[in-house]
Amino acid sequence: MRKTVDRSTFDRVIVPTYAPGAFIPVRGRGSRLYDATGRDWIDFAGGIAVTSVGHAHPRAVKALVDQGRRLWHVSNVLANEPSLRLASKLVARTFADRVFFANSGAEANEAALKLARRVASDGEAKGGKRPAKPRRFEIVAFDNSFHGRTLLTVTATGQPKYQEGYGPLPEGIRHVPYNDLAAARKAITDRTCAVIVEPLQGEGGVIPARREFLRGLRRRCDETGALLVFDEVQSGNGRTGTLFAYEQYGVAPDILTTAKGLGGGFPIGAMLTTEKLAAHFTVGAHGTTYGGGPLACAVAEAVFDIVSSKATLAGVARRHDRLVAGLEAIGRPHGLFAEVRGMGLLVGAELAAPWKGRAKDLVRLAEDRGLFLLQAGPDVLRFAPSLVIPLADLDAGLARLRRAVGDFLAPPEGKPGKARPRR
Numbered sequence: 337m338r339k340t341v342d343r344s345t346f347d348r349v350i351v352p353t354y355a356p357g358a359f360i361p362v363r364g365r366g367s368r369l370y371d372a373t374g375r376d377w378i379d380f381a382g383g384i385a386v387t388s389v390g391h392a393h394p395r396a397v398k399a400l401v402d403q404g405r406r407l408w409h410v411s412n413v414l415a416n417e418p419s420l421r422l423a424s425k426l427v428a429r430t431f432a433d434r435v436f437f438a439n440s441g442a443e444a445n446e447a448a449l450k451l452a453r454r455v456a457s458d459g460e461a462k463g464g465k466r467p468a469k470p471r472r473f474e475i476v477a478f479d480n481s482f483h484g485r486t487l488l489t490v491t492a493t494g495q496p497k498y499q500e501g502y503g504p505l506p507e508g509i510r511h512v513p514y515n516d517l518a519a520a521r522k523a524i525t526d527r528t529c530a531v532i533v534e535p536l537q538g539e540g541g542v543i544p545a546r547r548e549f550l551r552g553l554r555r556r557c558d559e560t561g562a563l564l565v566f567d568e569v570q571s572g573n574g575r576t577g578t579l580f581a582y583e584q585y586g587v588a589p590d591i592l593t594t595a596k597g598l599g600g601g602f603p604i605g606a607m608l609t610t611e612k613l614a615a616h617f618t619v620g621a622h623g624t625t626y627g628g629g630p631l632a633c634a635v636a637e638a639v640f641d642i643v644s645s646k647a648t649l650a651g652v653a654r655r656h657d658r659l660v661a662g663l664e665a666i667g668r669p670h671g672l673f674a675e676v677r678g679m680g681l682l683v684g685a686e687l688a689a690p691w692k693g694r695a696k697d698l699v700r701l702a703e704d705r706g707l708f709l710l711q712a713g714p715d716v717l718r719f720a721p722s723l724v725i726p727l728a729d730l731d732a733g734l735a736r737l738r739r740a741v742g743d744f745l746a747p748p749e750g751k752p753g754k755a756r757p758r759r
Protein backbone atom coordinates (compact mmCIF):
# COMPACT_ATOMS: atom_id res chain seq x y z
CA MET A 337 0.00 0.00 0.00
CA ARG A 338 1.56 3.23 -1.17
CA LYS A 339 -0.88 5.97 -0.38
CA THR A 340 -1.85 6.80 3.19
CA VAL A 341 -5.51 6.68 4.10
CA ASP A 342 -7.67 9.80 4.36
CA ARG A 343 -11.24 10.77 5.14
CA SER A 344 -12.47 9.61 1.73
CA THR A 345 -11.24 6.09 2.55
CA PHE A 346 -13.95 5.97 5.22
CA ASP A 347 -16.68 6.16 2.60
CA ARG A 348 -15.13 3.28 0.68
CA VAL A 349 -14.32 0.77 3.41
CA ILE A 350 -16.39 1.48 6.54
CA VAL A 351 -20.04 0.54 7.10
CA PRO A 352 -21.79 3.92 6.94
CA THR A 353 -23.31 3.98 10.46
CA TYR A 354 -21.24 7.08 11.30
CA ALA A 355 -20.57 10.46 9.72
CA PRO A 356 -17.17 11.35 11.22
CA GLY A 357 -15.75 14.88 11.22
CA ALA A 358 -13.49 16.14 8.48
CA PHE A 359 -10.14 15.73 10.25
CA ILE A 360 -8.43 12.51 11.24
CA PRO A 361 -6.53 12.77 14.51
CA VAL A 362 -3.31 10.78 14.57
CA ARG A 363 -2.08 11.79 18.01
CA GLY A 364 -3.53 12.96 21.30
CA ARG A 365 -1.82 14.56 24.27
CA GLY A 366 -3.70 15.77 27.32
CA SER A 367 -6.69 17.72 26.02
CA ARG A 368 -5.43 18.25 22.48
CA LEU A 369 -5.81 16.22 19.32
CA TYR A 370 -3.44 16.57 16.34
CA ASP A 371 -3.86 15.61 12.70
CA ALA A 372 -1.03 14.43 10.44
CA THR A 373 -0.08 18.02 9.57
CA GLY A 374 0.34 18.91 13.24
CA ARG A 375 -2.77 21.11 13.43
CA ASP A 376 -4.41 20.89 16.85
CA TRP A 377 -7.94 20.70 18.18
CA ILE A 378 -8.88 21.26 21.80
CA ASP A 379 -10.88 18.24 22.88
CA PHE A 380 -14.12 19.15 24.66
CA ALA A 381 -15.71 15.86 23.53
CA GLY A 382 -13.41 13.45 25.32
CA GLY A 383 -14.33 10.62 22.95
CA ILE A 384 -17.92 10.94 24.25
CA ALA A 385 -17.12 11.33 27.95
CA VAL A 386 -14.54 8.55 27.78
CA THR A 387 -11.02 10.00 27.93
CA SER A 388 -11.43 11.00 31.55
CA VAL A 389 -7.72 11.61 32.13
CA GLY A 390 -7.04 13.05 28.68
CA HIS A 391 -4.96 11.50 25.92
CA ALA A 392 -1.79 9.54 26.63
CA HIS A 393 -1.78 10.20 30.37
CA PRO A 394 1.65 8.95 31.51
CA ARG A 395 0.23 6.78 34.31
CA ALA A 396 -2.32 5.14 32.02
CA VAL A 397 0.30 4.60 29.31
CA LYS A 398 2.66 3.06 31.83
CA ALA A 399 -0.04 0.70 33.10
CA LEU A 400 -0.84 -0.33 29.53
CA VAL A 401 2.77 -0.90 28.52
CA ASP A 402 3.73 -2.70 31.73
CA GLN A 403 0.72 -5.00 31.52
CA GLY A 404 1.29 -5.42 27.78
CA ARG A 405 4.69 -6.88 28.51
CA ARG A 406 3.31 -9.16 31.22
CA LEU A 407 -0.03 -10.72 30.25
CA TRP A 408 -2.76 -9.76 27.76
CA HIS A 409 -5.48 -12.35 27.93
CA VAL A 410 -6.40 -15.59 29.62
CA SER A 411 -10.25 -15.46 29.47
CA ASN A 412 -12.42 -15.95 32.54
CA VAL A 413 -11.40 -19.57 32.80
CA LEU A 414 -8.66 -18.05 34.96
CA ALA A 415 -8.73 -15.06 37.30
CA ASN A 416 -6.23 -12.23 36.79
CA GLU A 417 -4.63 -9.80 39.21
CA PRO A 418 -5.60 -6.48 37.57
CA SER A 419 -9.31 -7.36 37.55
CA LEU A 420 -9.19 -8.46 41.19
CA ARG A 421 -7.47 -5.20 42.17
CA LEU A 422 -9.87 -3.02 40.17
CA ALA A 423 -12.96 -4.82 41.49
CA SER A 424 -11.66 -4.48 45.06
CA LYS A 425 -11.30 -0.73 44.58
CA LEU A 426 -14.77 -0.35 43.04
CA VAL A 427 -16.32 -2.32 45.87
CA ALA A 428 -14.46 -0.30 48.51
CA ARG A 429 -15.72 2.99 47.09
CA THR A 430 -19.37 2.18 46.29
CA PHE A 431 -22.58 0.62 47.61
CA ALA A 432 -21.63 -2.58 45.79
CA ASP A 433 -20.14 -5.87 47.01
CA ARG A 434 -19.60 -7.58 43.64
CA VAL A 435 -18.48 -6.60 40.15
CA PHE A 436 -19.12 -8.18 36.75
CA PHE A 437 -16.80 -6.86 34.04
CA ALA A 438 -17.91 -6.42 30.43
CA ASN A 439 -16.47 -4.57 27.43
CA SER A 440 -18.94 -1.75 26.86
CA GLY A 441 -21.85 0.14 28.31
CA ALA A 442 -24.42 -1.85 26.37
CA GLU A 443 -22.97 -5.09 27.68
CA ALA A 444 -22.97 -3.80 31.25
CA ASN A 445 -26.66 -2.89 30.87
CA GLU A 446 -27.42 -6.21 29.19
CA ALA A 447 -25.92 -7.94 32.24
CA ALA A 448 -27.93 -5.73 34.62
CA LEU A 449 -31.26 -6.42 32.91
CA LYS A 450 -30.54 -10.13 32.54
CA LEU A 451 -29.67 -10.27 36.24
CA ALA A 452 -32.96 -8.57 37.13
CA ARG A 453 -34.89 -11.08 35.01
CA ARG A 454 -32.95 -13.93 36.61
CA VAL A 455 -33.67 -12.71 40.14
CA ALA A 456 -37.37 -12.55 39.32
CA SER A 457 -37.31 -15.98 37.74
CA ASP A 458 -35.51 -17.48 40.74
CA GLY A 459 -38.15 -15.93 42.99
CA GLU A 460 -40.89 -17.78 41.12
CA ALA A 461 -39.09 -21.10 40.67
CA LYS A 462 -40.77 -24.01 42.45
CA GLY A 463 -38.87 -27.15 43.35
CA GLY A 464 -36.03 -26.14 41.04
CA LYS A 465 -38.45 -25.60 38.11
CA ARG A 466 -38.70 -22.12 36.57
CA PRO A 467 -41.94 -20.83 35.11
CA ALA A 468 -41.76 -20.59 31.29
CA LYS A 469 -42.66 -16.95 31.65
CA PRO A 470 -42.39 -15.38 35.08
CA ARG A 471 -45.16 -13.15 36.37
CA ARG A 472 -42.59 -10.48 37.16
CA PHE A 473 -40.66 -9.62 34.01
CA GLU A 474 -41.44 -6.03 33.10
CA ILE A 475 -38.73 -3.40 32.79
CA VAL A 476 -39.56 0.27 33.26
CA ALA A 477 -37.32 2.76 31.46
CA PHE A 478 -37.65 6.45 30.58
CA ASP A 479 -38.28 8.64 27.57
CA ASN A 480 -35.15 10.07 25.93
CA SER A 481 -32.90 7.63 27.76
CA PHE A 482 -29.99 5.87 26.12
CA HIS A 483 -28.89 2.43 27.24
CA GLY A 484 -27.02 0.93 24.28
CA ARG A 485 -27.39 -0.77 20.92
CA THR A 486 -27.88 -4.48 21.63
CA LEU A 487 -31.44 -5.57 20.95
CA LEU A 488 -32.36 -5.59 24.64
CA THR A 489 -30.64 -2.31 25.54
CA VAL A 490 -31.85 -0.50 22.43
CA THR A 491 -35.37 -1.57 23.39
CA ALA A 492 -34.79 -0.10 26.85
CA THR A 493 -33.54 3.08 25.17
CA GLY A 494 -36.37 5.62 25.18
CA GLN A 495 -35.76 7.02 21.68
CA PRO A 496 -37.77 5.27 18.97
CA LYS A 497 -35.37 6.34 16.19
CA TYR A 498 -32.79 3.85 17.50
CA GLN A 499 -35.30 0.97 17.31
CA GLU A 500 -36.59 1.55 13.79
CA GLY A 501 -36.31 -1.51 11.58
CA TYR A 502 -35.19 -3.94 14.28
CA GLY A 503 -38.47 -5.54 15.26
CA PRO A 504 -39.74 -7.67 16.75
CA LEU A 505 -38.21 -6.16 19.88
CA PRO A 506 -37.94 -8.06 23.20
CA GLU A 507 -41.20 -7.76 25.11
CA GLY A 508 -41.95 -6.34 28.52
CA ILE A 509 -40.17 -2.97 28.34
CA ARG A 510 -42.17 0.23 28.84
CA HIS A 511 -41.25 3.89 28.93
CA VAL A 512 -42.54 6.77 31.01
CA PRO A 513 -41.54 10.45 31.02
CA TYR A 514 -38.24 11.22 32.77
CA ASN A 515 -38.50 13.13 36.04
CA ASP A 516 -42.24 12.34 36.24
CA LEU A 517 -42.58 10.48 39.51
CA ALA A 518 -46.36 10.09 39.38
CA ALA A 519 -46.15 8.37 35.98
CA ALA A 520 -43.31 6.16 37.18
CA ARG A 521 -45.17 5.15 40.34
CA LYS A 522 -48.10 4.04 38.22
CA ALA A 523 -45.92 2.09 35.79
CA ILE A 524 -43.90 0.28 38.48
CA THR A 525 -45.92 -2.62 39.87
CA ASP A 526 -45.37 -6.06 41.35
CA ARG A 527 -44.84 -7.24 37.77
CA THR A 528 -41.82 -4.98 37.38
CA CYS A 529 -38.45 -6.70 37.75
CA ALA A 530 -36.29 -3.63 37.08
CA VAL A 531 -36.37 0.12 36.69
CA ILE A 532 -33.43 1.43 34.67
CA VAL A 533 -32.60 5.13 34.82
CA GLU A 534 -29.72 7.49 34.14
CA PRO A 535 -29.20 9.81 37.14
CA LEU A 536 -28.04 12.31 34.54
CA GLN A 537 -29.31 11.69 31.01
CA GLY A 538 -26.40 12.12 28.60
CA GLU A 539 -27.39 11.36 24.99
CA GLY A 540 -30.93 12.55 25.72
CA GLY A 541 -29.79 16.16 26.17
CA VAL A 542 -27.73 16.37 29.40
CA ILE A 543 -30.69 16.39 31.79
CA PRO A 544 -30.12 15.76 35.51
CA ALA A 545 -32.69 13.76 37.45
CA ARG A 546 -34.50 15.67 40.14
CA ARG A 547 -33.67 14.59 43.65
CA GLU A 548 -37.27 13.72 44.56
CA PHE A 549 -37.55 11.70 41.37
CA LEU A 550 -34.68 9.31 42.21
CA ARG A 551 -35.74 9.12 45.84
CA GLY A 552 -39.30 8.37 44.78
CA LEU A 553 -38.11 5.64 42.41
CA ARG A 554 -36.13 4.07 45.26
CA ARG A 555 -39.21 4.12 47.49
CA ARG A 556 -41.49 2.68 44.80
CA CYS A 557 -39.01 -0.09 43.98
CA ASP A 558 -38.85 -1.01 47.66
CA GLU A 559 -42.66 -1.11 47.84
CA THR A 560 -43.02 -3.37 44.81
CA GLY A 561 -39.86 -5.47 44.94
CA ALA A 562 -38.47 -4.13 41.64
CA LEU A 563 -34.71 -3.65 41.34
CA LEU A 564 -33.41 -0.15 40.78
CA VAL A 565 -30.68 0.05 38.12
CA PHE A 566 -28.67 3.23 37.70
CA ASP A 567 -27.10 3.50 34.28
CA GLU A 568 -23.95 5.48 35.01
CA VAL A 569 -22.20 4.48 31.82
CA GLN A 570 -21.71 8.17 31.02
CA SER A 571 -22.16 9.87 34.41
CA GLY A 572 -19.79 7.61 36.36
CA ASN A 573 -16.08 7.60 37.14
CA GLY A 574 -15.76 11.13 38.46
CA ARG A 575 -17.55 12.77 35.54
CA THR A 576 -20.04 14.63 37.75
CA GLY A 577 -17.59 15.56 40.51
CA THR A 578 -18.25 12.52 42.69
CA LEU A 579 -17.04 9.04 41.78
CA PHE A 580 -20.64 8.20 40.81
CA ALA A 581 -23.52 10.63 40.37
CA TYR A 582 -25.80 8.68 42.73
CA GLU A 583 -23.68 9.82 45.68
CA GLN A 584 -24.98 13.36 45.16
CA TYR A 585 -28.59 12.19 45.37
CA GLY A 586 -28.30 10.21 48.57
CA VAL A 587 -29.97 7.24 46.82
CA ALA A 588 -28.22 3.93 46.24
CA PRO A 589 -29.31 1.56 43.46
CA ASP A 590 -29.45 -2.23 43.58
CA ILE A 591 -27.40 -2.44 40.40
CA LEU A 592 -25.12 0.15 38.81
CA THR A 593 -23.64 0.00 35.34
CA THR A 594 -20.70 1.96 34.04
CA ALA A 595 -18.27 1.99 31.12
CA LYS A 596 -17.15 5.06 29.11
CA GLY A 597 -14.80 6.86 31.51
CA LEU A 598 -13.89 3.68 33.39
CA GLY A 599 -11.04 2.73 31.07
CA GLY A 600 -10.21 6.25 29.95
CA GLY A 601 -10.35 5.00 26.35
CA PHE A 602 -9.52 1.34 26.77
CA PRO A 603 -12.78 -0.60 26.29
CA ILE A 604 -14.26 -1.86 29.55
CA GLY A 605 -17.66 -1.90 31.21
CA ALA A 606 -18.82 -3.00 34.63
CA MET A 607 -21.96 -4.00 36.45
CA LEU A 608 -21.86 -3.47 40.20
CA THR A 609 -24.32 -5.04 42.60
CA THR A 610 -24.89 -6.40 46.08
CA GLU A 611 -23.71 -9.77 47.32
CA LYS A 612 -27.31 -10.98 47.65
CA LEU A 613 -28.25 -10.18 44.06
CA ALA A 614 -24.92 -11.32 42.64
CA ALA A 615 -25.63 -14.79 44.05
CA HIS A 616 -28.31 -15.25 41.36
CA PHE A 617 -25.65 -15.17 38.64
CA THR A 618 -24.39 -18.69 39.33
CA VAL A 619 -21.55 -20.32 37.39
CA GLY A 620 -22.43 -20.29 33.70
CA ALA A 621 -25.50 -18.05 34.08
CA HIS A 622 -23.82 -15.20 32.19
CA GLY A 623 -20.40 -14.59 30.69
CA THR A 624 -18.02 -12.92 28.25
CA THR A 625 -14.73 -13.92 26.65
CA TYR A 626 -12.97 -10.58 27.03
CA GLY A 627 -14.72 -8.98 30.01
CA GLY A 628 -12.36 -8.19 32.87
CA GLY A 629 -9.22 -8.89 30.84
CA PRO A 630 -5.84 -7.94 32.31
CA LEU A 631 -5.02 -5.16 29.83
CA ALA A 632 -8.36 -3.37 30.22
CA CYS A 633 -8.33 -3.71 34.01
CA ALA A 634 -4.72 -2.60 34.39
CA VAL A 635 -5.45 0.60 32.46
CA ALA A 636 -8.77 1.12 34.25
CA GLU A 637 -7.05 0.72 37.62
CA ALA A 638 -4.57 3.48 36.76
CA VAL A 639 -7.43 5.69 35.53
CA PHE A 640 -9.47 4.89 38.65
CA ASP A 641 -6.62 5.93 40.94
CA ILE A 642 -6.55 9.33 39.23
CA VAL A 643 -10.27 10.04 38.87
CA SER A 644 -11.19 8.84 42.36
CA SER A 645 -8.68 11.10 44.08
CA LYS A 646 -9.90 14.05 46.14
CA ALA A 647 -7.80 16.44 44.06
CA THR A 648 -9.32 15.31 40.74
CA LEU A 649 -12.88 15.40 42.04
CA ALA A 650 -12.42 18.87 43.54
CA GLY A 651 -10.88 19.94 40.23
CA VAL A 652 -13.99 18.77 38.37
CA ALA A 653 -16.17 21.09 40.45
CA ARG A 654 -13.80 24.00 39.78
CA ARG A 655 -13.71 23.29 36.04
CA HIS A 656 -17.51 22.99 35.97
CA ASP A 657 -17.87 26.51 37.35
CA ARG A 658 -15.33 27.89 34.91
CA LEU A 659 -16.88 26.14 31.90
CA VAL A 660 -20.44 27.16 32.76
CA ALA A 661 -19.41 30.77 33.46
CA GLY A 662 -17.55 30.84 30.13
CA LEU A 663 -20.52 29.43 28.22
CA GLU A 664 -22.90 31.89 29.82
CA ALA A 665 -20.60 34.78 28.98
CA ILE A 666 -20.47 33.64 25.32
CA GLY A 667 -24.21 33.11 25.02
CA ARG A 668 -25.61 35.99 27.04
CA PRO A 669 -25.06 38.92 24.62
CA HIS A 670 -26.99 37.08 21.89
CA GLY A 671 -29.44 35.10 23.99
CA LEU A 672 -27.90 32.07 22.26
CA PHE A 673 -28.59 29.50 24.95
CA ALA A 674 -31.97 28.73 26.49
CA GLU A 675 -30.18 26.92 29.31
CA VAL A 676 -26.72 25.81 30.37
CA ARG A 677 -27.05 22.76 32.63
CA GLY A 678 -25.43 19.56 33.78
CA MET A 679 -23.20 18.23 36.53
CA GLY A 680 -19.43 18.35 36.83
CA LEU A 681 -17.84 18.03 33.41
CA LEU A 682 -20.93 16.79 31.64
CA VAL A 683 -22.47 20.06 30.58
CA GLY A 684 -25.16 20.83 28.02
CA ALA A 685 -25.92 24.19 26.42
CA GLU A 686 -29.36 24.17 24.83
CA LEU A 687 -29.78 26.52 21.89
CA ALA A 688 -32.55 29.09 22.27
CA ALA A 689 -35.64 28.96 20.02
CA PRO A 690 -34.28 30.83 16.95
CA TRP A 691 -31.44 28.29 16.64
CA LYS A 692 -33.35 25.10 17.44
CA GLY A 693 -32.06 22.10 15.52
CA ARG A 694 -28.76 23.77 14.63
CA ALA A 695 -26.33 22.32 17.18
CA LYS A 696 -24.79 20.34 14.32
CA ASP A 697 -23.89 23.55 12.42
CA LEU A 698 -22.21 25.04 15.46
CA VAL A 699 -20.27 21.84 16.14
CA ARG A 700 -18.96 21.95 12.57
CA LEU A 701 -17.96 25.61 12.84
CA ALA A 702 -16.18 24.88 16.11
CA GLU A 703 -14.25 22.13 14.36
CA ASP A 704 -13.14 24.71 11.76
CA ARG A 705 -11.94 26.89 14.63
CA GLY A 706 -9.94 24.12 16.27
CA LEU A 707 -12.40 22.95 18.90
CA PHE A 708 -13.87 19.48 19.06
CA LEU A 709 -17.38 19.37 20.58
CA LEU A 710 -20.36 17.02 20.81
CA GLN A 711 -24.09 17.32 20.39
CA ALA A 712 -26.72 15.73 22.60
CA GLY A 713 -29.66 15.72 20.21
CA PRO A 714 -30.35 18.43 17.62
CA ASP A 715 -30.58 21.37 20.05
CA VAL A 716 -27.90 20.79 22.67
CA LEU A 717 -24.13 21.31 22.62
CA ARG A 718 -22.47 18.78 24.90
CA PHE A 719 -19.20 19.35 26.72
CA ALA A 720 -17.37 16.35 28.21
CA PRO A 721 -13.68 17.22 28.38
CA SER A 722 -11.02 15.38 30.33
CA LEU A 723 -11.54 15.65 34.10
CA VAL A 724 -8.00 16.98 34.38
CA ILE A 725 -8.08 19.36 31.42
CA PRO A 726 -5.54 22.14 32.09
CA LEU A 727 -7.32 25.40 32.91
CA ALA A 728 -5.37 27.07 30.09
CA ASP A 729 -6.85 24.58 27.59
CA LEU A 730 -10.31 25.10 29.03
CA ASP A 731 -9.97 28.84 28.50
CA ALA A 732 -8.44 28.43 25.04
CA GLY A 733 -11.29 26.10 24.07
CA LEU A 734 -13.83 28.68 25.20
CA ALA A 735 -12.02 31.36 23.17
CA ARG A 736 -12.26 29.13 20.08
CA LEU A 737 -15.94 28.54 20.80
CA ARG A 738 -16.50 32.29 21.00
CA ARG A 739 -15.04 32.64 17.49
CA ALA A 740 -17.17 29.77 16.21
CA VAL A 741 -20.25 31.42 17.70
CA GLY A 742 -19.27 34.61 15.85
CA ASP A 743 -19.17 32.62 12.60
CA PHE A 744 -22.48 30.98 13.47
CA LEU A 745 -24.33 34.21 14.17
CA ALA A 746 -22.80 36.32 11.40
CA PRO A 747 -21.51 34.07 8.67
CA PRO A 748 -18.93 36.11 6.75
CA GLU A 749 -20.03 34.58 3.48
CA GLY A 750 -22.56 32.04 2.27
CA LYS A 751 -24.48 29.64 4.49
CA PRO A 752 -23.45 28.64 8.00
CA GLY A 753 -21.53 25.41 8.05
CA LYS A 754 -19.46 26.19 4.99
CA ALA A 755 -15.71 25.76 5.25
CA ARG A 756 -13.87 28.97 6.01
CA PRO A 757 -10.39 30.02 6.99
CA ARG A 758 -9.31 28.49 10.28
CA ARG A 759 -8.75 30.36 13.51
Ligand SMILES: *Cc1c(COP(=O)(O)O)cnc(C)c1O
Binds near residue numbers: 569
Ligand atom coordinates in the same frame (compact mmCIF):
# COMPACT_ATOMS: atom_id res chain seq x y z
C1 LIG B 1 -22.89 5.37 25.85
C2 LIG B 1 -23.94 4.88 26.76
C3 LIG B 1 -24.34 3.53 26.76
C4 LIG B 1 -23.78 2.53 25.77
O1 LIG B 1 -22.42 2.33 25.93
P1 LIG B 1 -21.58 1.58 24.77
O2 LIG B 1 -20.21 1.46 25.36
O3 LIG B 1 -21.63 2.47 23.57
O4 LIG B 1 -22.23 0.28 24.53
C5 LIG B 1 -25.28 3.13 27.69
N1 LIG B 1 -25.80 3.99 28.57
C6 LIG B 1 -25.45 5.29 28.60
C7 LIG B 1 -26.05 6.18 29.62
C8 LIG B 1 -24.52 5.79 27.69
O5 LIG B 1 -24.19 7.08 27.71
